[in-house]
Amino acid sequence: MNLIVIGALAFWLLAWAFNEWLVRLRPASKSLKRAIDIAVPLIFGITILVLWEGLVRGFQVPVVLLPPPSMIWTRLIGSLPILWADFQQTVLKSVLTGYVLGCGLGFLVAIAIDRSPFLQKGLLPLGNFVSALPVVGIAPIMVMWFGFDWPSKVAVVVIMTFFPMLVNTVTGLSAASSMETDLMRTYAASWWQTLVKLRLPAAWPFIFNALKINSTLALIGAIVAEFFGTPIVGMGFRISTEVGRMNVDMVWAEIAVAALAGSAFYGAVALVERAVTFWHPSVRGERA
Amino acid sequence: MSQTHAMRDKILPVVTILLAVLVFWYAAAAWLNAPFERDTAARAGTTIALTDLLKNTMMQERPVLPAPHQVFAELWDTTVNKPITSKRSLVYHAWVTLSATLLGFAIGTVLGIVLAVGIVHNRAMDRSLMPWVIASQTIPILAVAPMIIVVLNAIGLSGILPKALISTYLSFFPIVVGMVKGLRSPEQIQLDLMRTYDASPAQVLTKLRWPAAMPYLFTSLKVAIAISLVGAIVGELPTGAVAGLGARLLAGSYYGQTVQIWSALFMAAGLAAVLVLVVGMLHAMVLKRMGARP
Numbered sequence: 165m166n167l168i169v170i171g172a173l174a175f176w177l178l179a180w181a182f183n184e185w186l187v188r189l190r191p192a193s194k195s196l197k198r199a200i201d202i203a204v205p206l207i208f209g210i211t212i213l214v215l216w217e218g219l220v221r222g223f224q225v226p227v228v229l230l231p232p233p234s235m236i237w238t239r240l241i242g243s244l245p246i247l248w249a250d251f252q253q254t255v256l257k258s259v260l261t262g263y264v265l266g267c268g269l270g271f272l273v274a275i276a277i278d279r280s281p282f283l284q285k286g287l288l289p290l291g292n293f294v295s296a297l298p299v300v301g302i303a304p305i306m307v308m309w310f311g312f313d314w315p316s317k318v319a320v321v322v323i324m325t326f327f328p329m330l331v332n333t334v335t336g337l338s339a340a341s342s343m344e345t346d347l348m349r350t351y352a353a354s355w356w357q358t359l360v361k362l363r364l365p366a367a368w369p370f371i372f373n374a375l376k377i378n379s380t381l382a383l384i385g386a387i388v389a390e391f392f393g394t395p396i397v398g399m400g401f402r403i404s405t406e407v408g409r410m411n412v413d414m415v416w417a418e419i420a421v422a423a424l425a426g427s428a429f430y431g432a433v434a435l436v437e438r439a440v441t442f443w444h445p446s447v448r449g450e451r452a
Numbered sequence: 453m454s455q456t457h458a459m460r461d462k463i464l465p466v467v468t469i470l471l472a473v474l475v476f477w478y479a480a481a482a483w484l485n486a487p488f489e490r491d492t493a494a495r496a497g498t499t500i501a502l503t504d505l506l507k508n509t510m511m512q513e514r515p516v517l518p519a520p521h522q523v524f525a526e527l528w529d530t531t532v533n534k535p536i537t538s539k540r541s542l543v544y545h546a547w548v549t550l551s552a553t554l555l556g557f558a559i560g561t562v563l564g565i566v567l568a569v570g571i572v573h574n575r576a577m578d579r580s581l582m583p584w585v586i587a588s589q590t591i592p593i594l595a596v597a598p599m600i601i602v603v604l605n606a607i608g609l610s611g612i613l614p615k616a617l618i619s620t621y622l623s624f625f626p627i628v629v630g631m632v633k634g635l636r637s638p639e640q641i642q643l644d645l646m647r648t649y650d651a652s653p654a655q656v657l658t659k660l661r662w663p664a665a666m667p668y669l670f671t672s673l674k675v676a677i678a679i680s681l682v683g684a685i686v687g688e689l690p691t692g693a694v695a696g697l698g699a700r701l702l703a704g705s706y707y708g709q710t711v712q713i714w715s716a717l718f719m720a721a722g723l724a725a726v727l728v729l730v731v732g733m734l735h736a737m738v739l740k741r742m743g744a745r746p
Contacts, residue, residue: 208580286465304705
C-alpha cells in the first residue's frame, strides 16, 4: 500500500460518510433539499473518479488496461477536432436520421393498424418477439446493401427502433379507459377527434417510454454497425482502429463522448416527456 | 370453444402476418437478386427469359438476399448434418455463445439482486447509486464491448469470461431497477404488520419483501436474458472470428456468405426465443408454487 492508494481510499471513506450525513439532514427550505438531491450523486461520481485515478496510479496499472481519468481528459481536450468529426458522422448523420425515421415509421404504422384488430393481433406478438432479438446482427447485411457510408447505419437504426415504437404505441393507444371513450362517443366525436383529443394524450407515457429506450438503442446500433465497415470517420471506426493501435486513452475519450452524447440524448427526451406528460403521476410526484 | 377462440384471436392473425412476410421476402429476393442474373446474361451476350430469371434468383451462390428456403436448407445442413463437435456445426457455435450468455446472466442476476437489496436498505446508497445505475445505461456499452474484450485479452483474460462480463453489465440494470421496485412493492400496512411481529430487517426481507418482488424479478429476468444474448454476440465480434454466433456473422460478412449470415441470425433468434420461453416457464412454476392464481 502506498500513499496515493491510501489517500484515495481515505477520500472515498470521507465522501461516503459525508453522503450519509447529507442524506440524514432534514432541510427546512425546498431549494436546500434540491441542492442535496443533486449533490449526493455528484459527490459519489467524483469519488469514483478520484478512486479510479488513485488506484490506477497507486498500483501502477498498465495504461493499456485502464488509463487514469486525467490522461483521458487531456486526450479528450487535445483531439477535439477528430472527436467532433466522429460525432458528426455517427450521431448527427446516422443516429438522428435513423431515430427520427424509425420512431416516425413505428408511430405511423401503429396508427395505421389501429382500426384493424386483426393486424394488431398479428403484429403485436411478432413485434414483441423481434424486440427481444439480437437485431444488431443485421448490421453486416445492411452494410452490404447500403454501402459503407452512413445510410447503412441509418438502416440499422431504423430497424432497431421501429419495433419498440410500434409495440409501445399500440399498447398506449389502448390505454384510454372505456369510460373515457364512451364519453367521447356521447360527444359524437369522430375517430380522428377521439384519437387527437383523448387516445394520443393517454398514449404519450407509453410513446415516451419507447423514445427513451430507442435513444440508447439508436446510438448502440450506429456504433456497432460501423464495426462492419465504414468510411474512415465515425465513433465505431475510431474505437476499433485505436484499439488495434493500443491507443487506449483515445478509445476512452471516444467512450466519454459517446456516454455524454447518450446521456444528453436521453436527458433531452426525458425533459420533453416532463413537459408533455405533466399530468402523469410519476411526473407530478417528483415535483411535490 | 376456448380452442376456437385461441385459433381466431392468436394463431390466425400471427400466421397471416408470417405468410405475408414470407411472400414479401420471396418477392424481395427475386427483385434484389435479378440485376446479378441480368448482368451475367448480358455478359454472355444472351437475354434471359423471365421464368429462368426467377428460377435462378432463388438459388444463387451468394445472393444479395437469400430466399427463405436457402436459409432453412443451410440451417438444416449445419445443425443436423454436421457432428456437433465440428467447427462447421451451428450447434457448436450456438453453444459457445449460449455458455457466455448464461454465465454473464447468472453473474448479472446475483449482482443486480445484491445491489437492489443494498439500495432498498440503505438511504445513502439509494440516493448516490441509483442515478449512476441509470446513467450507466446511457453509455452505449455494447458499442465499446469489443474494446473491452481486446483489453481483457491483453492482460491474459480470455475465453468465456470477458464475453460474460459484457452480458453481466447489460443484464444487471433491468434486474436492479425491477428488484428495487419489487422489494418496495409491499404496502405500508403489511410492513406495519411485520413491525408488530417485531420482525428484524432480515426477516422482513425474506418473508415479505422477497416474495412480493418475485413477479417484478421475472419480468426483469426476461428482458435481461434477451439482452445478455445480444451482449455475448457483440462480444464475439472482435475475437478474430474463432467461434460463436457473432464470429459466424463477422466471417460471413467478410467472405460475402449471405446465407451463412442469415442462418446465424435465425439461430440467434431461435436461441433468444427459447431462453425467454424458459424464463417464462420458470416464472409460471414459481408463481404456482407460491400459490398465486394464474
